[in-house]
Amino acid sequence: MASDTKMKGGENFDLKDILNQGKQLGFEQRISYFSGWMGGLIERGEALYKREVCSTAGREVTVYDRYADEKRPMLMFGSNNYLGLTSHPYVQEKVHEAVRTFGAGVGGPPLLNGYTSLHREVEERLSAFKKKEETVIFQSGYGSNIGILGALASENDTILYDAFSHASVYDGLRMSRAAATKFAHNDTAMLEELLQAAAEGPGDTFVAVEGVYSMDGDVAPLDEMTALCDTYGAILVLDDAHGTGVMGPTGRGTPQHFGVAEDVDVNMGTFSKAFGVVGAAVSTSKPIASYLRFFARSYMFSSSIPPAVLAVVLAGLDVLENEPELHQRLRDTIDYTVAQLRPLGFDVHPTSAVIPLLVPRSMNIRDAAFTFHKMGIFINSIEYPAVPVDQQRFRISLMATHTKEDIDRLVACVEEVWATHAGADDQLPMTPASVTAPEAVA
Numbered sequence: 001m002a003s004d005t006k007m008k009g010g011e012n013f014d015l016k017d018i019l020n021q022g023k024q025l026g027f028e029q030r031i032s033y034f035s036g037w038m039g040g041l042i043e044r045g046e047a048l049y050k051r052e053v054c055s056t057a058g059r060e061v062t063v064y065d066r067y068a069d070e071k072r073p074m075l076m077f078g079s080n081n082y083l084g085l086t087s088h089p090y091v092q093e094k095v096h097e098a099v100r101t102f103g104a105g106v107g108g109p110p111l112l113n114g115y116t117s118l119h120r121e122v123e124e125r126l127s128a129f130k131k132k133e134e135t136v137i138f139q140s141g142y143g144s145n146i147g148i149l150g151a152l153a154s155e156n157d158t159i160l161y162d163a164f165s166h167a168s169v170y171d172g173l174r175m176s177r178a179a180a181t182k183f184a185h186n187d188t189a190m191l192e193e194l195l196q197a198a199a200e201g202p203g204d205t206f207v208a209v210e211g212v213y214s215m216d217g218d219v220a221p222l223d224e225m226t227a228l229c230d231t232y233g234a235i236l237v238l239d240d241a242h243g244t245g246v247m248g249p250t251g252r253g254t255p256q257h258f259g260v261a262e263d264v265d266v267n268m269g270t271f272s273k274a275f276g277v278v279g280a281a282v283s284t285s286k287p288i289a290s291y292l293r294f295f296a297r298s299y300m301f302s303s304s305i306p307p308a309v310l311a312v313v314l315a316g317l318d319v320l321e322n323e324p325e326l327h328q329r330l331r332d333t334i335d336y337t338v339a340q341l342r343p344l345g346f347d348v349h350p351t352s353a354v355i356p357l358l359v360p361r362s363m364n365i366r367d368a369a370f371t372f373h374k375m376g377i378f379i380n381s382i383e384y385p386a387v388p389v390d391q392q393r394f395r396i397s398l399m400a401t402h403t404k405e406d407i408d409r410l411v412a413c414v415e416e417v418w419a420t421h422a423g424a425d426d427q428l429p430m431t432p433a434s435v436t437a438p439e440a441v442a
C-alpha cells in the first residue's frame with residue numbers, strides 16, 4: 001500500500017468539510033463560527049492574508065504594511081510571474097496596442113460574440129508551441145480543469161488521478177460523474193495496477209496528472225505515464241500550469257522536458273503563472289478541441305478573456321522566442337537558489353520554479369511568516385488546514401528577474417528564521433520526501 005504521505009497533499013482542501021467536521025452546521029452557525037475564528041486574525045497580525053501590493057508584481061514590490069501603517073519595499077518570492085513578464089516593456093507596449101485596437105473587453109462568451117482575431121491568433125500560436133493540432137482558450141485554469149474533465153469523461157468512464165491534484169481537478173471529477181480513483185503521488189506502479197483493472201471494466205479511462213506539482217515543485221514522470229496510457233488505451237489529461245514557460249529546453253512545458261509533447265492527449269497550461277495574467281489554454285487534437293468548445297460548460301457559459309490578456313500571452317510567446325536568455329536566467333536562478341539552500345540542510349531540487357521549505361513541528365509557522373514579513377521578504381506560508389500539520393511549508397516562487405543578491409538575501413533570511421523559530425532538536429529542515437506518515441488531521 002502506498003505511504004500515507006503520498007496519498008495526502010497537493011493544493012486541495014475543502015474548508016466546508018473542515019468547518020463542519022462531520023456535524024451538520026446550519027448556515028448561521030457556519031457564518032458565526034467562521035467569523036469568530038477569523039475575526040481579527042489579519043488585523044492582529046496573526047495571518048498575512050490579503051497583503052496589499054501597490055506596484056507591479058516584479059522581483060521587488062511595494063506593499064502597504066497594515067501593521068506598521070506604511071508602504072515599504074519587499075522582495076517578492078510569492079508570485080507565479082516566473083518569467084517576470086508583467087513588467088516587461090515589450091509586453092506592456094503590446095497590451096496598450098491591443099487595448100487601442102480591440103478595446104477593453106469583448107462582453108460575451110466565445111461561441112457567440114466573444115471570439116476575436118486575437119483569440120484565434122493565440123490559439124494558433126499555442127498549438128504550435130505545444131505541438132498539438134488545436135487549442136481552446138479558457139477563462140481560467142480552474143475553469144479549464146472542471147470544464148475538461150466534466151466534458152470528456154462520463155458516467156461509464158474511469159478517471160485515475162494523482163493524489164496531489166489541484167482542487168480544480170477534484171471539482172472536475174465531480175462534474176464528470178465518472179468513477180474516480182486516486183493513485184499515490186507519482187506512483188507509476190500503482191497507476192499501472194489501476195489501469196489494468198480499469199481496462200477490464202466498462203467505458204474509457206482517463207489519467208489526470210500535473211506537469212509540475214504546485215506545492216512540492218516536483219514533476220510527473222510523463223515519459224512513463226504516456227507509455228502506460230498508450231499500453232492500456234487511456235487518455236492522458238495534463239495540467240501544466242506550473243510547467244508552461246518554465247520546463248523544457250525552451251520553456252514549452254513538462255512534455256517538452258520529457259520529449260513527449262505529441263503523446264500527451266490533452267495538454268492544459270494556464271496564463272496565470274509564467275504569463276502572469278489570467279486564463280488557460282487546452283491544446284489537443286482537432287476533434288477533441290471542437291468537442292470541448294460545446295461540452296465544456298465553463299467555456300460555453302462564461303465570457304471570454306479580454307484582449308489585454310491575450311496580448312500578454314502573444315507578447316510572452318514572442319519574448320520566449322526572441323529572448324531565450326530570459327528562460328535561461330530563470331533556470332540559472334533555480335540552480336543558484338537550490339545550491340545556496342542545500343548546504344543549510346534543505347533537501348531541495350532544481351526541478352521547477354517552486355521550491356518548498358517544510359517547517360519542523362516545533363516551528364510556529366505564523367510567527368515565522370511574520371518574521372519574514374518584517375525582514376521585507378514576501379513569501380507564501382502554506383498552513384494547516386491547507387496541508388496536514390506536519391507538511392506545513394514556505395513556498396518559494398522564483399522569477400527570471402531575481403538577482404543573485406536577491407537570492408542571497410532570501411537565503412540569509414531563511415537561515416535566520418530557522419535559527420530563531422526552529423526548536424533545538426529539529427534545526428534540520430524537512431522536505432516532502434523525508435516527512436514520515438502524517439497523523440490524520442486534514
Ligand SMILES: Cc1ncc(COP(=O)(O)O)c(C=O)c1O
Binds near residue numbers: 279
Ligand atoms: C496546478 C494548478 N492547476 C490549476 C490552477 C488554477 O489556475 P488559475 O489560477 O488560472 O485558475 C492552479 C492555480 O493555483 C494550479 O496550481
